[in-house]
Amino acid sequence: SSKCTRTGIPPQVRTNLLDIRESILKKSKAMQSVDDAEEMEVALDAARALWSLSQSNRNKEYMQKAGIIRLLPKLLKAKDENIVVQTMGMLQNCGNLPKFQVAIQTLDLVEDIVRLFSSSNNMELKKLCAMAIFRHSEDEKIRKLVHIHHGLTPLIKLLQQDIILLDRDLLTAVTGAVWKLAFSVENVLRFDQLKTIPRLVSLLSYDDETVLVHVVGALAECCKLEHNAAVLQRAGGIKPLVLLLNLTNQALLANTAHVLGQCAWDLKCMEEMEEHDAVRLIWSLLKNSSTKVQANAAWALVPCIQNATDSGEMVRSFVGGIELIVKLLQSSDTRVVACICAALAKVATDQENLAVVTDLGVVPILAKLVHTAENEFLQEHLASAIANCCNWGKNCFEFGRLEAVTPLMNFLYDSNDRVQATTIEALSQLSTDPFNCITLHQSQVVPLLIKAAGSSDRKKQLAAAKCLTNIRKLALAADKVKTKQTQP
Template identity: 30%
Template sequence: MPPKKKKEIVPTKEVVQELERTEPEPEIVETAEPEPLKQVSLLTGEPYGPRIRLVSEKAEEESSDDEPESENEEEARYQEDHPEVPSEFWHIQKLIKYMKAGNQTATMVSLCLLKDYDLTDKIIQKAIQEMGGLEVLVNLLETNDIKCQNGSLSVLLQIATSTEMKRYLIDLDIATPLIQMLKHPARDIQILAAETMAIIARVRKARKQIRIRGGIPLILDVMDVPDEVLRRSYDELSEASKELVAVAIGCAKVLDSLGSSPKVKEELRKHGVVRLMSRFLKSKHTQLIVPTMGVVQQCADLNVFREAFERVGIINDLVRHLKNDNVKLKENSALAIFKCASNRETRMMVRRAGGLDPLCKLVQSEEVHANKRLLAAVTGGVWKCAISPENIMRFNQNGLVASLVPLLEENEDERVLANVVGALAECCKDPTNRDVLKINEGLPKLPSICTFLLSLSLSLFLLLLLLSLDQTLLILLQGPLQIRLLSATYEPLLENDDENLRANLTLAIAYCCDWDRNSYEFGKLNAVAPLVNYMTSKNKNVLKGVCIAVYHLSKEPLNCVTMHTCGVIKYVLRLVGSDDPEVQIAAASTIRHIRKLALTAEKFHFKEM
């Protein structure tokens, strides 16, 4: 028989009420055990373990970027090498582990051993980065131990030469401790901090951080050394004074790296950097003058600095340093003259200081020809100085035009070509220099570089205009050479919006069209219609040039048809009422040519011819 089922006992209502009245069980309160005391490092004065740094980038986000990122910085992000791992890789990892241990002696020994390696090697840099060594090195900058600070800076100074490492260190906010270390009482720490800052400041983000975090006024304050130290030669200085000069050199390098930023230039101007640069340029320490001159030539982009340089007498220093044996100093001096000589007063000061002769000697030097950066700077200075007719007289005495002609080569540097053509355009305002250009066979070289230079400078068109006004020289450009020049002018005719370029270009076309079949060639190049569009300009020089050009082009019947189709009549009718007699005659003659062609076509249509 199956077992009987037990009856389920259902609690009655009275039993439930009795259970509800019973007191609940007391809650067990867990008492929190006190946390063990954290051990504090004797080296850093902080608890062991990873340090958490909160980096506020609010100020950086609020400040707009003032300069584009350079191509080198952009390309470096994607350049990765995967070489074989050498044995030094594992040794480096062990040293980083010892540094992380927090023991002062182990840290110092590790830093000393690290300096024995080639820290510019990418494999070693990668090993340090992967083990978290860069974080440790940056943290060591904020310790109170001067030996650890010195060792860390010595290592970082070599590691920071890599673009990838620079970016990583900037993300770790290395700029902040470096700025603070400029206040350090030890000169060797200040020197290392400045040298490291000069390297990382080549990156745009670092320049922005240094500017926003108040680094510029501090740099200017630290590098302000007494005049008596600047006037004495390095060998005559005491050890303390030599350290002052070394600090000033490091800070000048920082400013040279920062100088590419427009906002940094404005900060420098506000804090009176011009007077400081003027003092440094008169010192006897070439290593200090070189980066200072770099700052000068970068600041010379702004007219407010150029005028200030004239007031404090820096132009005389630029001329004096052109004769220095240091190549970089000569390059920066020539670049500064190139930028400052756009002002008439500066060109006069360069001539009075005797700066034209050194520029000519540098142009004629074979050593300078081998250094394209220096050659571009020197030819640029010559070009701007040649704008003044008084300077051309001195250039002629030095045979400048004959020295520039050999530089008109297709394989020459673009900047050099642009500057050489600009200088020739200014010098050829003197008719005697046109003959010199012809004698030295400079004319046949112009067509070969014409297309190469159009996008760089309007100087070539000014030169062509001056040559076209001299009939004897223009005859030398007949045939294929002149056609190549005409072909080269077609592209900028369509694309370039520069008013000065258009004015010079249209006049050059006008006078060139007076020879042989050049008017017909322009029609074949389809350059007549774009030329008519220039008549919408409000610039009087452009209107004059295009009106004269249209007149000469209208001598070719096919060009008259193109002009009439483009609606040239309404423009030239308006120009008939110009105040310039030459424009009036050109406009009226153009209407005459078009009307004459129309009458001829009408007679032919009605068989009256």
């Protein structure tokens, strides 16, 4: 790379210069001989250069081939903090390479990273350690190792100190680490013990959007546990979160929609969200150009529509809101379509709104989607939307006419319980039309329904039983007609 030639000495050579004896690394400066000090100085220069070089992907490859990985454990245990800082810088830069990620686990470098973060007073080193945890904690094994090595407590202790507010980069790294670590429920439970949510809420007014992305992301992960929505509300988190919906940063909007969606399942939170006009702001995010923002907003609307007071009227009050839902059913992004189907299923529980979506041509769009839906998440919510859209006019008949019944029935062959449950509900609704009953009978659905009727899920049992009853009624009626025709 150009960086490699500009520095003159290739990464392979610089890597070799770092390979110094452990006995020297373990000595403090005062205990080093002149030769030791010289060797350390050369190694330190090499480490500085490699940290800089490691910003280039090609150089990372060279460094890895030159054997940098095997040197990391001893370098991170060096007495001289300068060399440790440079090594952490390198490790952090190289974290996107799979071989470095594997090394962090197999060499258990997490223990070193946590130890350095906890014990050092060097803020630069703390920042690099936190950034390394942030960058690597998408991996579940790394999150577990941070937990095992007691890395959560020192992170939150530092986050609780006001001094961190003076160092934007350190705050960015620590909040990022907390966010990614919160992907694991066991870590969220520990964060709960450490009173993390009130501190995160206090940071919602911090004037840096990257920090806010991390803080709101962490709150969203914490609120996966139901009790934390109430904790967030008591800490005064709802209003500042709703205010963030007025900003334009897409990563921030996606995370904010996510956390408010989690909170909306809590009735007290929902009440406060309504006071601050949150649902209108979330609905307006469906117009955002980011598919992640659209999907998270649609998903957040599910509990909002379910728990809002007079939700049917509220949905109608958003000018162009229902049209937007129907339009996004034709998005090329599978997750957007699935989340929109989930929101549509809630919209369609109100008869007036169901009439509106029907007039907007929702039935042909849903019928077309049934033929192409392969993703389980989409199948689950598409079936749910179809079930709820059957309760108006000729919609049931139309789904049959548009040949949606047999491909929908094929969803039952999926082993996913949630897909099966919503599909049986949809088939149960569709079976109220006699033509659909004929199609279902011909499609050999009866054995699948008998199996579902024996399920431990009460709702699934009832839907399967209703569908079987409708098919049986039609079969009996057909037999009566045949008997009459054969009688002299």
